[in-house]
Amino acid sequence: MDWEKKIDYSLVICTFNPDKRILQRCLEAVWQLDTTGISTEVILVDNNSDLPLHQQSYIKIFEEKIPGMHILLVPEQGVNYARMAAIEKAAGNYIVYFDYDNEPESDYLQELKKLNEQFPAVAAWGPGKVTVDFIDGVDNAIRHFASMAFQQREEQTVRTARENSWQSCYPFGTGLCTTASLLKEFVQLARQGRFTASGRKGNKLSSGEDTQMVLHCISKGYAAGVSPALKLTHIIPQNRANSQYLQRLLYGTFICYETCLLQVFPEQKKTLEQKIMPRWKFSRKSLKKFIRARWSKDPHKMFDLVEFIATNAGTYAALNKPVPLPVNQIVRILKVE
Structure with a gap:
């Protein structure tokens, strides 16, 4: 890849022992993205999977199909380490995170381009329309709660804010687009021990690094928000569509928030x-x-x-x-x- 070429958007997909059905859908959607007038790279992060991604035949097919796609091996376990390594490697002006269970609409990048041009004071964008697809089904007794827990959104208008506490319009990690220079600064501070949110690692479901990335943008004077023009599907298999997993997800999400907040805003x-x-x-x-x-x-x-x-x-x-x-x-x- 020509690293001297100007890159508009670096697309980052972090994986660890991914479900082939799901990662295939994600990569297929990334391949279908409309990149007219937009230069991109795709960084597929292998966070030390038992069967390395580069050895899997379907991954090799997508490497050939998707322009600018390359695999980044990160041996240190944990999604935060995977993301930080990808941020340091990324050459784009903006970094877009698609979890491997995300399926963005084909116009996702085109809509991001419009938003970034129209709202230069907003440094972090997320999808305002998120549909949750329980591919193996889900108990009706918990379907609504599970949908909300997996970030289903139905925003009708563009919403942004610049408050130093979490707002309902702030974007989650799913489909998050952030100004690259701010993320690279975030990584430097994390390497120095300023930010300690570890992200999901093994069976632990803490996800505070997403929160800290967004709040870091706020601390630098920028806003963050969501737009209904940004649409994606969140693909959830049976092993996550159950009460026990949801309890662990809830715990991991809420246990870390105040620490994330305090590390960004000590006041x-x-x-x-x-x-x-x-x-x-x-x-x-x-x-x-x-x-x-x-x-x-x-x-x-x-x-x-x-x-x-x-x-x-x-x-x-x-x-x-x-x-x-x-x-x-x-x-x-x-x-x-």
């Missing part, structure tokens, strides 16, 4: 200190919710419990305070860490 510490729940109250409410959830046949009671514990335990963690013992015991019983 938020006083606010956190004022909102932290007293230990006795945290323990009592957790036990009450736990008993109700255990006796209930409604899976949403358990989801509510996990979100409550993770949100408040996340505040304790951000302030380096020990979580009450009864709460830790509940977390161990639930097996959500």
Whole structure:
């Protein structure tokens, strides 16, 4: 590849032991992207898969089909390490993250180009239309909740904000497009230990690095937002479309937020200190919710419990305070860490 050539968009796809059905759909969609007037590269990150991607025949086919596609091997396990390596390698003015279970619409890059030209003060964009495809089905009792957990969105208008706390219009990691120079600065700070969100690694489902990337853009004076013109499908297999996985996903998402926020905006510490729940109250409410959830046949009671514990335990963690013992015991019983 000619690294001297100007690149508009670097498309990054991180994988670890990917489901062939899903990665094939993702790569097929990337191949179908309309790149008229747009220069691109595609960095397919192999985060140390048991069967290396470059040895798989269907990957070789896509390497030949997709212009500018190359495989980047990152041996250090964890999606954050994979992403940081890709950011450092990326040559584009913008970096677009497609998780390997994302299927973008063919006009995704064209719509991004329009948005970046029309809104130069917005440094992070995400899709306003996300459809969740449960390819192996899902229990109707949890379908709506699961769809929301997997980032289904139905925005009707462009929405942006520039607040130093998470806003409903801020983009998630799915289909996230960010100004490359800001991400490269983010990686430098992460390498120096300023940002510590590790991302998903093995069975741990923490996903704070997405949050910190967006908040870092905000800290630099830019806005972030979503647009209904950006559309993609989020492909979810059976091993993630179940209550136990959703509980772990909830825990991993909420446990890290306050730490992510505080590392980007240290001035938020006083606010956190004022909102932290007293230990006795945290323990009592957790036990009450736990008993109700255990006796209930409604899976949403358990989801509510996990979100409550993770949100408040996340505040304790951000302030380096020990979580009450009864709460830790509940977390161990639930097996959500």
